[in-house]
Amino acid sequence: MTKRTYDFAVIGAGVFGAWTAYFLRQSGASVALLDAYGPANSRASSGGETRVIRMGYGPDELYTRWAMRSLPLWRDFATRTKREIFRQTGVLWLSNDADAYLKSLCGVLAQAGVEREELKAEEIARRWPQLRFHDVTWGVLEPNSGLLLARESVQALVKELVGSGVEYLPAAAEAPSAQGKLAQIKTRTGESISAGTFVFCSGPWLPKIFPELLAERIFVTRQEVFFLGAPAGSADFRPPKMPVWLHRTHPGLPYALPDIEGRGFKIAFDLHGERFDPDAGGRVVAESSIERLREYLRQHIPVLVHAPLVETRVCQYENTWNGDFLIDRHPQFENVWIAGGGSGHGFKHGPALGEYLSQRILHGAPGEPRFSLAAKQTAQNRAVY
């Protein structure tokens, strides 16, 4: 049995853990980063191809500010690693005149100085004739937003971390059992990892690691994603002809991302699925979901109604009761922190979250009440979109 000692041990190399390790390492501290299945693995929430990065959050200024902070950090990372992990495709919000969320979003973006373009239905139909939104009367385009290559960026970040002295350990951490100050954690293969502070960024696994604390506070739900093959030779579903878009007037809350690197036009519904086990849950999409998708295509993207499904994915959201992140100290351990509850919108915020959490840990920076454990209720009532 080997024994290792660090200033910080971060458990989970998804987007939250990797960016937290990045900022902790920037302070000169020694950092271990553990993952049971590998950075941005296929079971992890960060393991997908692409994730939307948008500035708009309806009336919610906090997440607009965090997205605004994160985008330049993603861009810097892309520049220094010479990887095109950010694609400025634009993000198009589609809705109707009664949508208070979109009206507030315009106000928040205007106040924050985020560029946006308001579009009437006729203009939307003219610019994107491959789409048919009969129920949409206006839209808002964020021209400087777009998408992130999720798996590639997290894996590249972990590679960079290793180059800067972070020790990456392919290991599954056991749940800590003591109270007070935690001296070490054990891995499932019998190693002992000692650290001054432990940071659990274990995404949808958090309720399994801390069942008493989180089984009722983080709801892990099954989410299906579809990639459609566009007609041969067509550029209509790739940038620059296709932005990211979110169809807010449809009850299924569909959203789509353009075909990137030839993997297909991505489309999904932002409704919470059934409860899901991230270790053992089946990752094949249901026939009934494919039928629902075809029905949606028939109405809104007729040219793709018979398009082949070139790939599908089943991922999971790790939802808090209302969608606010959980970033707080563990109440039973003075040196254990928890960061999770990405709730289907966390990826873009990885840099801002890592920066915020490291400031709290290293410098005792004040905490945002919305991220506290105390604010986490046990009845689901989604409020952050």
Ligand SMILES: Cc1cc2nc3c(=O)[nH]c(=O)nc-3n(C[C@H](O)[C@H](O)[C@H](O)COP(=O)(O)OP(=O)(O)OC[C@H]3O[C@@H](n4cnc5c(N)ncnc54)[C@H](O)[C@@H]3O)c2cc1C
């Ligand atoms: C289908 C889908 C679409 C989404 N779309 C968007 C989007 O468009 N934009 C956006 O911003 N966000 C989006 N999200 C949300 C975003 O992907 C997540 O909020 C984010 O990836 C969460 O990252 P994480 O680091 O908390 O968790 P994870 O990525 O799951 O990382 C946790 C890691 O911890 C490891 N781990 C767990 N237990 C242990 C242990 N005991 N020991 C060691 N390692 C352990 C796991 O292996 C895993 O790698 C989407 C999510 C899904 C599922």
